[in-house]
Amino acid sequence: MPEPVIRKTAILTETIYHEGGPAPDTPLRRAACMTVIANPFAGRYVEDIQGFMKDLEPLGKEMAQQLVAALGGDPAVIEGYGKGAIVGTNGELEHGALWHVPGGYAMRDTIADSMAIVPSTKKIGGPGTRLDVPITHTNASYVRSHFDAMEVGLSDGPKADEILLVLVMSTGARIHARVGGLAAKDVKGEDGLR
Structure with a gap:
């Protein structure tokens, strides 16, 4: 398969100090890394596309490292993550x-x-499309305080023959999270759920 052809990258960071209530001691930080690549399958149906996943692995690693750097450089502070893709109109959801x-x-x-x-x-x-990327706790999907999303998009992508790939990380729970459920401090980390 071909190596991904990158047109552009962008990193969006947010620092959330409060949502109308008292400011926490540490603000929530979220970041999204977006990369627009050429879609090698655009405009035609290709049966065997799985090989391209292997070609995307180095890009995924680079984007993940860029996100950690954007959030301060310490991977230990990352508590939430999510991913997504916007496929240009000459491609398919797959x-x-x-x-x-x-x-x-x-x-x-x-x-x-x-x-x-x-x-x-x-x-x-197409260009300007927005995507709500879901975020959950990195070690236990049932941590309700970390159910979140980050809206992302680029004004000039993806073009019809492109794919916009997205990774998102966050440093903690929603600001003012108070709807109960499993607390992050109580995660056992045995099964990815609790």
């Missing part, structure tokens, strides 16, 4: 699904305590 393995495992390999599945979303769209 092309975005190729990001599941290289994007997810890149983040799990980059940070400690990452047994939980990496949540994901994907859609077809």
Whole structure:
């Protein structure tokens, strides 16, 4: 398979100080790394596309490392993650699904305590399309305080023959999280759920 052809990358960072209530001691930080690549399958149906996942692995690792750097450089502070893809209109949704393995495992390999599945979303769209990337706790999917999302997108991508790949990381729970459920401090880390 061909090596990914990158047109552009972007990193978006957010620091959330409060949501109308008291400011926490430490603000929540979230970051998204976005990369626009050429879609090697655009405009045609290709039966065997799985090989491209292997080609995307180095890109996934690089993006995960860029995210950790954008959030201060210490992988131990990462508590949430998610991934997604927007496939240009000459592609198909399955092309975005190729990001599941290289994007997810890149983040799990980059940070400690990452047994939980990496949540994901994907859609077809053109330049300016927005994507809500789901975020969950890195080590236990049932940690309700970390159920979140980050909206991402680029004004000039993806073009029809491109894919916009996204990784997202966060440093903690939603600001003012107070709806109960499993607390992050109580995670056993045995099964990726609790």
